[in-house]
Structures are given as structure tokens and as C-alpha cells.
Amino acid sequence: MELLNRHVTIRNFKNKPVTQHLLESIIYSGTRASTTGNMQLYSVIVTQDAKMKQKLAPLHFNQPVAVNAPVLLTFVADFNRFSRWCEISKAEPGYANFLSFFTAAIDALLVAQNVCVAAENNGLGICYLGTTTYNAKEIIDVLELPELTFPVTTVALGYPEEVPELTDRIPVRGIIHHEKYQNYTEAIIKDLYSFKENLAAMKQFVKENEKDTLAQVFTDVRYKKSDNEFFSEKIIQTLREQGFLV
Amino acid sequence: MELLNRHVTIRNFKNKPVTQHLLESIIYSGTRASTTGNMQLYSVIVTQDAKMKQKLAPLHFNQPVAVNAPVLLTFVADFNRFSRWCEISKAEPGYANFLSFFTAAIDALLVAQNVCVAAENNGLGICYLGTTTYNAKEIIDVLELPELTFPVTTVALGYPEEVPELTDRIPVRGIIHHEKYQNYTEAIIKDLYSFKENLAAMKQFVKENEKDTLAQVFTDVRYKKSDNEFFSEKIIQTLREQGFLV
Numbered sequence: 229m230e231l232l233n234r235h236v237t238i239r240n241f242k243n244k245p246v247t248q249h250l251l252e253s254i255i256y257s258g259t260r261a262s263t264t265g266n267m268q269l270y271s272v273i274v275t276q277d278a279k280m281k282q283k284l285a286p287l288h289f290n291q292p293v294a295v296n297a298p299v300l301l302t303f304v305a306d307f308n309r310f311s312r313w314c315e316i317s318k319a320e321p322g323y324a325n326f327l328s329f330f331t332a333a334i335d336a337l338l339v340a341q342n343v344c345v346a347a348e349n350n351g352l353g354i355c356y357l358g359t360t361t362y363n364a365k366e367i368i369d370v371l372e373l374p375e376l377t378f379p380v381t382t383v384a385l386g387y388p389e390e391v392p393e394l395t396d397r398i399p400v401r402g403i404i405h406h407e408k409y410q411n412y413t414e415a416i417i418k419d420l421y422s423f424k425e426n427l428a429a430m431k432q433f434v435k436e437n438e439k440d441t442l443a444q445v446f447t448d449v450r451y452k453k454s455d456n457e458f459f460s461e462k463i464i465q466t467l468r469e470q471g472f473l474v
Numbered sequence: 475m476e477l478l479n480r481h482v483t484i485r486n487f488k489n490k491p492v493t494q495h496l497l498e499s500i501i502y503s504g505t506r507a508s509t510t511g512n513m514q515l516y517s518v519i520v521t522q523d524a525k526m527k528q529k530l531a532p533l534h535f536n537q538p539v540a541v542n543a544p545v546l547l548t549f550v551a552d553f554n555r556f557s558r559w560c561e562i563s564k565a566e567p568g569y570a571n572f573l574s575f576f577t578a579a580i581d582a583l584l585v586a587q588n589v590c591v592a593a594e595n596n597g598l599g600i601c602y603l604g605t606t607t608y609n610a611k612e613i614i615d616v617l618e619l620p621e622l623t624f625p626v627t628t629v630a631l632g633y634p635e636e637v638p639e640l641t642d643r644i645p646v647r648g649i650i651h652h653e654k655y656q657n658y659t660e661a662i663i664k665d666l667y668s669f670k671e672n673l674a675a676m677k678q679f680v681k682e683n684e685k686d687t688l689a690q691v692f693t694d695v696r697y698k699k700s701d702n703e704f705f706s707e708k709i710i711q712t713l714r715e716q717g718f719l720v
Contacts, residue, residue: 231498237695256646257532262483262600263698267692268644273653308657312660313663313667313689316664317690318687322699322702323699324626327705328697328702330579333576338602340584341587358580362573374655380580403505403517404518407523409617409623412558414562417555457568460574463572
């Protein structure tokens with residue numbers, strides 16, 4: 229619990245390589261996660277080569293963490309390997325559809341989180357790169373991902389240069405619903421988000437972005453409707469190209 | 475690592491309740507997982523009431539584990555709470571789209587896996603119910619999930635009646651790709667899957683199902699093309715109804 233409870237995202241890494249043995253060991257721990265029907269619908273692409281990192285960096289919007297991490301792990305929803313097994317086993321695979329994509333995505337994400345927990349347990353630090361879904365199409369090209377595969381997230385990994393303080397979370401009572409979803413009144417929302425809104429760093433963030441409220445930094449700057457709609461179309465098109473959508 | 479490496483799915487539980495304190499504690503550990511832009515795009519619905527369990531059971535195809543577990547946790551991709559915060563903060567949310575759904579689904583699944591690790595660290599056993607995506611529509615009705623939410627997985631939870639042996643996994647080298655995806659030759663597939671195919675339990679499974687190969691049990695019985703296509707249409711329709719797809 230203590231390990232999970234003190235998780236922080238690491239964006240600066242020491243110039244210290246991660247051994248192959250350790251990498252395999254944490255990925256093995258990843259594969260011990262639950263998986264749908266024990267089908268193991270995932271692959272992990274390990275990026276350590278400088279040239280490959282250079283190709284991936286712009287696809288992760290050149291975030292310094294993507295450029296500087298000693299290792300990137302791209303977690304791939306993978307129905308290709310399983311389908312190939314079917315094909316050589318006189319069985320006709322039926323996984324070129326959206327349910328199968330989402331099933332494989334769930335499998336891959338449970339592995340990713342286990343790998344992160346195992347990494348931290350071994351003194352490594354991690355940072356998830358949400359950019360993977362934005363630029364799945366180009367990542368597919370660079371990593372040569374075949375049909376019936378799709379990259380769902382990337383984890384940057386290395387030994388932490390420094391360990392920042394815990395980030396804020398809304399109170400856990402704001403996450404939990406007993407028996408049925410209790411929709412949020414204005415008073416409850418204000419109660420849940422006031423701590424965050426009043427943090428000095430968040431007030432600074434609002435000021436720097438010349439906005440009136442913290443929420444506006446999200447809607448107008450960080451996660452904009454127009455970007456979300458653009459990337460939604462792109463993901464859907466890429467799911468089609470990978471054979472997961474008709 | 476040891477905790478992750480000895481994970482097994484538990485389907486039989488002792489008649490021993492899980493305290494509210496422990497439930498909150500493991501869900502709190504869940505919320506320490508990485509989350510996109512610290513937006514925390516998830517909710518957890520706790521089912522303990524017998525009547526609610528009865529309503530959910532058929533939606534999980536009456537799997538005994540769904541009927542008998544003392545607790546079900548439904549993990550929900552949730553952009554509703556965040557959007558409501560935006561609305562009362564003079565900010566216009568732009569999250570009624572597929573990218574936002576998938577971002578929230580990733581968030582929710584990382585929480586789910588952390589909750590499972592925390593649960594096992596406290597002596598609980600868990601079982602993921604993949605049926606959640608199949609019957610998301612009906613689960614939405616029962617749990618009264620509003621627009622911009624979607625249930626992505628359910629975890630059944632309780633104290634283990636017995637702890638089964640570890641299940642098989644393909645060798646980890648079959649999961650890892652260095653720098654680029656190496657597609658699988660027939661020889662490699664045979665090598666990766668031969669251990670599984672030769673397990674006595676799997677041979678029995680093929681025989682019971684009157685099939686020639688283990689893969690046929692998956693394609694013809696457990697995860698059939700026609701079912702996958704039916705449920706794909708249903709999920710897509712439900713994503714539309716929840717406001718995540720145009």
C-alpha cells in the first residue's frame with residue numbers, strides 16, 4: 229500500500245541505464261496481471277535506441293521526459309499474436325472488431341500498471357505519456373505495428389533524479405458511489421475541488437495562463453474541445469486502419 | 475514483486491464481510507495511480523446490497539463469482555464530474571468525444587489495477603468481470619450512470635476461500651519486442667503456445683468441447699466472432715447514448 233500511496237510521476241532521470249534483466253523482470257510481473265480468458269492480448273515495445281527515441285519524441289510532442297528517459301515502454305493492445313495462433317491451429321479468429329480492441333486495451337492497461345508498480349518497487353520512476361493515443365497512427369508506423377494491434381499508452385522509465393512531492397487528489401469520497409451513481413450538486417463539486425483550486429501552484433497556473441478559473445486552463449489551454457475532436461477522428465480512423473472498426 | 479507475481483484470480487469467497495474502512499483504503503490507493511493531467515476521470519461504484527447484486531448478476535451472465543462475492547466494484551470512465559466542475563467554473567467542457575472516453579477509460583483501468591494490488595496486499599482476492607463491456611448498456615441503467623460516464627470493468631472482491639495455483643502464461647520473450655514489433659512466424663507461435671496446449675487441463679478442455687485444437691475452443695465456443703460483432707455494435711451504440719461518440 230505504502231508503495232502505491234507514495235507514487236509520484238518522475239520526469240527527470242539519472243544517467244544510469246536500466247538492465248535488460250530488470251526490464252524483463254518488471255515486464256514479467258506485468259504479465260502476471262489478470263487477462264481476459266488468459267488470452268494475454270498485449271505486447272510491449274521496448275525503446276532504448278537513440279534513433280528510435282528521436283523518431284518517437286515528436287509523436288510525444290517532444291516532452292522532455294520522452295526525450296530524456298533511458299527507456300520507453302509502449303503498451304500495445306494486441307490481437308495479432310492470438311489470431312496468428314488461431315490461424316495455425318485450424319481455428320478462425322473473429323477479432324477484427326471494436327469489442328476485441330477494447331478487450332485487448334483493458335488487458336494491456338492492466339499490464340502497464342503492474343509494470344509501473346514493479347518498476348517503482350525496484351527503485352525506478354515512471355511517467356505515463358498520454359500522447360500515445362493522440363498519435364497512435366504515427367507510432368504504429370514507427371514501431372511497425374501490424375493489423376489488430378494498437379498502442380494504448382507509453383511509460384517513460386528510469387532512475388529518478390529527484391522525487392517530487394505527492395500531487396493533490398480530490399477526497400476519495402468524491403470518487404466512491406454506494407450502490408448507485410449519485411450525481412454531483414454544485415455544492416459537492418465546490419467542496420471536492422476547492423482544495424485543488426486554492427493551492428498556490430494552481431493559482432499561479434491560472435495567472436500564467438491569464439484565465440479566470442482553473443477549469444478554464446483545462447478547457448481553453450490544456451485539453452481543448454477542438455483538439456479533442458480532431459484527435460477523436462484520428463483515433464477512429466486509425467482503429468479502422470488497424471482492422472478494429474468497420 | 476512477489477505480491478504481483480503470485481496473483482491468481484479468486485472465484486470463491488469466505489462468508490466474511492469487507493469493512494468500509496478497508497474498502498475506502500484500497501480505493502484510496504487506487505486513486506494514487508497516475509491520471510491524465512490529474513483530472514481523475516473515474517468513479518467507483520460499490521455494490522454490497524443483495525438486491526443490487528441480484529440486478530447485476532444476470533448482466534454478468536450469472537457467473538457464480540458475481541453472485542457470491544461480498545463486494546463488486548464497477549470502475550467507471552467518468553468525464554461527468556470533471557465537466558460539471560467546468561460548468562460551475564465558467565469553463566466550457568469539450569469532452570463529448572471518443573478521445574475523452576478513451577482517456578477516461580485509461581484512467582479508470584489504472585485505478586482498477588491499483589485497487590486489485592492493494593486488495594491482495596490486504597489479504598483479499600479479486601476476479602475481473604469482462605462482462606462489463608458486453609452489458610455496459612444495462613449496467614448503466616442499473617447503476618444510474620449519467621452521460622459522459624461508461625463502465626469499463628468490474629472487480630469482484632472478498633476473502634479467498636481457497637487459493638488456486640498460478641495459471642500459465644506464455645514466455646515473457648513472446649510479449650517483449652525490442653525497438654520494433656517483430657511479427658510472429660509459425661515456428662515462434664508454436665514455441666510460445668506449446669506449453670499451454672500440452673497442459674492436461676487444456677487437453678481436457680479441448681476434449682470436453684469436442685474440438686480438435688485449443689484455439690478452436692476460443693474461436694468456436696468462448697470468444698466467437700458472431701458474439702464479438704454483436705457486442706461491438708452494442709458498445710458503439712452505448713458510447714453514442716452516453717455522449718462519447720457522434
